Amino acid sequence: MSNFTRRSFLASSAALIAGASLPARAQAVALTGIDWGGPLIEATRKITAGDKAVDITWDLHAGGAGTVLPKIKAAWPNPKYDIVAAWNPVYVTMINEEWLEPLTPDEIPNLKDVPSEYFFKDKSGAIVNVPRSLAGMFWGYRSDKAPVKVEKIEQLFDPKLKGQICWPGPSINSNLQLLSLALSAGGNEKNMEPGWELLKKLAKSGNIGRVANTETDFINSMSTGETSVAFWNMSPWKKVSANFPIKVLTRVPDEKGMKAFMYQDGWVVLKSSKQKKAAMDYLNFFISPENNQEFNAMLGQGTTNRKSKSTGFAENIAFKPDELAKYAYFPDFTLLAAQLNDTVKRFETEIVPLM
Amino acid sequence: MSAPRGRGLLLPAIAVVVVLLVAPLILVGDESVRLFEPGHVGSARDAPLTLDNYRELFRPAYARYFADTFRLSLIASLAALVLAYPIAYKVAREHRPRVRRAWIAFLVVMLFLSILIRVYAVSLAVGPAGFGSALAALLGLSLNSRGYAEISILLGLLHCLIPMAAIVLLAPLQALNPRLVEAAQALGAPMWKAHATITLPLSARGLLAAFMLCFTFSISAFVIPMVLGKGRVLFVSNLIYSRFGEIGNYPGGAALSITLLALSLIVVYALDRAAGSRWRKP
Numbered sequence: 187m188s189n190f191t192r193r194s195f196l197a198s199s200a201a202l203i204a205g206a207s208l209p210a211r212a213q214a215v216a217l218t219g220i221d222w223g224g225p226l227i228e229a230t231r232k233i234t235a236g237d238k239a240v241d242i243t244w245d246l247h248a249g250g251a252g253t254v255l256p257k258i259k260a261a262w263p264n265p266k267y268d269i270v271a272a273w274n275p276v277y278v279t280m281i282n283e284e285w286l287e288p289l290t291p292d293e294i295p296n297l298k299d300v301p302s303e304y305f306f307k308d309k310s311g312a313i314v315n316v317p318r319s320l321a322g323m324f325w326g327y328r329s330d331k332a333p334v335k336v337e338k339i340e341q342l343f344d345p346k347l348k349g350q351i352c353w354p355g356p357s358i359n360s361n362l363q364l365l366s367l368a369l370s371a372g373g374n375e376k377n378m379e380p381g382w383e384l385l386k387k388l389a390k391s392g393n394i395g396r397v398a399n400t401e402t403d404f405i406n407s408m409s410t411g412e413t414s415v416a417f418w419n420m421s422p423w424k425k426v427s428a429n430f431p432i433k434v435l436t437r438v439p440d441e442k443g444m445k446a447f448m449y450q451d452g453w454v455v456l457k458s459s460k461q462k463k464a465a466m467d468y469l470n471f472f473i474s475p476e477n478n479q480e481f482n483a484m485l486g487q488g489t490t491n492r493k494s495k496s497t498g499f500a501e502n503i504a505f506k507p508d509e510l511a512k513y514a515y516f517p518d519f520t521l522l523a524a525q526l527n528d529t530v531k532r533f534e535t536e537i538v539p540l541m
Numbered sequence: 542m543s544a545p546r547g548r549g550l551l552l553p554a555i556a557v558v559v560v561l562l563v564a565p566l567i568l569v570g571d572e573s574v575r576l577f578e579p580g581h582v583g584s585a586r587d588a589p590l591t592l593d594n595y596r597e598l599f600r601p602a603y604a605r606y607f608a609d610t611f612r613l614s615l616i617a618s619l620a621a622l623v624l625a626y627p628i629a630y631k632v633a634r635e636h637r638p639r640v641r642r643a644w645i646a647f648l649v650v651m652l653f654l655s656i657l658i659r660v661y662a663v664s665l666a667v668g669p670a671g672f673g674s675a676l677a678a679l680l681g682l683s684l685n686s687r688g689y690a691e692i693s694i695l696l697g698l699l700h701c702l703i704p705m706a707a708i709v710l711l712a713p714l715q716a717l718n719p720r721l722v723e724a725a726q727a728l729g730a731p732m733w734k735a736h737a738t739i740t741l742p743l744s745a746r747g748l749l750a751a752f753m754l755c756f757t758f759s760i761s762a763f764v765i766p767m768v769l770g771k772g773r774v775l776f777v778s779n780l781i782y783s784r785f786g787e788i789g790n791y792p793g794g795a796a797l798s799i800t801l802l803a804l805s806l807i808v809v810y811a812l813d814r815a816a817g818s819r820w821r822k823p
């Protein structure tokens with residue numbers, strides 16, 4: 187008994203704990219993934235903590251998800267990623283590049299509970315994405331800061347809003363912000379000219395105070411009160427709404443431009459992955475009814491698994507069938523993705539000089 | 542025997558330079574003359590040659606981006622020299638070794654400070670959460686105006702450039718014999734005149750070196766204009782990032798990169814020639 191000291195007790199306990207955890211750790215398959223930063227990676231990590239079968243090293247998208255494309259291209263056929271978090275326009279480019287592994291409900295059984303409209307398919311018609319969230323991008327404002335109660339696109343030009351608008355950069359959000367202006371002026375994805383004309387007018391008005399290129403830019407700008415009106419997607423809006431009163435403009439009657447622009451984000455498995463089976467098992471775990479619900483509750487986004495429920499901030503885009511046509515807009519991301527190069531150049535040459 | 546052996550020792554360094562600097566530059570040059578097809582990442586393997594990527598840079602808007610980059614870099618570099626020079630002089634002439642070491646340590650630590658920390662510190666300080674509103678009012682600008690964004694960028698650049706310039710200036714100022722200034726003053730020259738006619742000319746080469754370093758750092762600055770420019774003031778480096786990193790237009794990004802590199806080399810070469818011809822005179 188005299189040999190049993192506090193130190194030896196701690197040492198043997200530590201050895202026991204380490205020994206007990208070794209088998210589980212040894213079985214965990216190492217994967218590398220990339221996701222958006224901020225609230226998204228926080229939520230992803232929390233869900234992933236429940237899957238002991240994988241040990242994932244995470245990278246973060248540097249701004250928009252499109253920034254991962256050059257990284258994969260440069261390293262192809264040996265990019266380091268097994269799984270990539272992406273969304274509609276990025277899926278399109280990845281499909282064009284033929285990088286995505288076909289996925290089936292046999293490999294990922296929970297896909298059976300995901301509505302077929304959320305799937306992206308490759309040239310052979312195979313599913314290539316695992317949808318995890320239904321989300322929207324929309325206009326909104328800080329009701330304690332904005333000098334105008336914005337309810338129409340034309341109010342964005344109000345001189346009282348000088349420097350108050352946080353405008354997403356042209357490569358962000360697939361430029362849905364421009365589409366919102368275009369729709370308001372009678373245009374659409376095929377005819378964005380009316381949107382460009384309105385954007386020139388907006389740039390000249392001096393009302394754009396910041397062109398935000400990341401979620402952090404948007405959250406900082408809105409939180410510090412630098413700007414008070416913005417167009418952005420759900421989880422950053424939820425983050426801002428946690429501290430400030432936010433008026434979300436997803437149910438604006440009689441305004442063609444102020445819609446909830448619907449999209450979904452999710453996962454893809456790269457063809458180059460050496461751990462496809464583990465990656466697919468993980469994604470199956472990720473979109474199980476419970477995990478899909480918990481993940482989206484954290485982010486305030488809509489669920490993609492039929493057996494999960496959307497709650498909280500997601501109510502902003504939880505439209506009843508009769509509201510869908512009025513308030514929701516499902517953009518043609520293929521058309522928008524094809525225009526992205528020209529859009530960025532036009533923004534640089536025609537809009538920035540006016541600001 | 543010694544000369545060939547000496548050349549042999551250079552081979553590893555030359556190999557590294559060729560592999561890490563020259564080869565990628567050749568690849569960038571090749572990419573810059575390839576046709577880009579939107580919706581893809583980079584040019585196709587067999588993409589045809591074209592000069593369109595360079596041709597579009599002749600549009601007035603792009604001339605403005607280059608002009609903004611060079612103008613703000615020039616202002617920041619000159620301001621950094623003006624502000625760093627007295628600091629470097631004070632440190633060089635400091636008699637107390639401990640104080641001098643403390644100053645040098647401070648400047649070196651400032652160099653090691655992450656650029657992201659610097660940028661967000663400046664962003665907070667000059668934003669609405671800091672003293673931004675008061676500063677903007679003092680300058681007669683709106684907090685969200687383009688002019689204020691330019692000033693924010695200049696402050697961000699200065700945060701990096703001042704310690705850099707001070708350290709570069711330290712060596713030439715330490716090498717100066719302080720007795721020259723003392724002699725001039727003893728002969729009746731006022732202090733400002735003694736410095737203007739002795740200290741400044743004798744440290745001119747150091748000033749030029751510090752300027753070159755500051756200028757090349759500024760024109761290639763990326764994070765500073767990206768965060769502090771509020772998307773309203775962009776440097777060419779931001780456009781390059783957008784091409785490569787966001788829309789996958791490698792040929793467009795490569796053409797911008799090569800053009801920026803060429804213009805920077807021309808400016809640095811011209812400055813070097815101008816300074817060199819002056820100092821070569823007997």
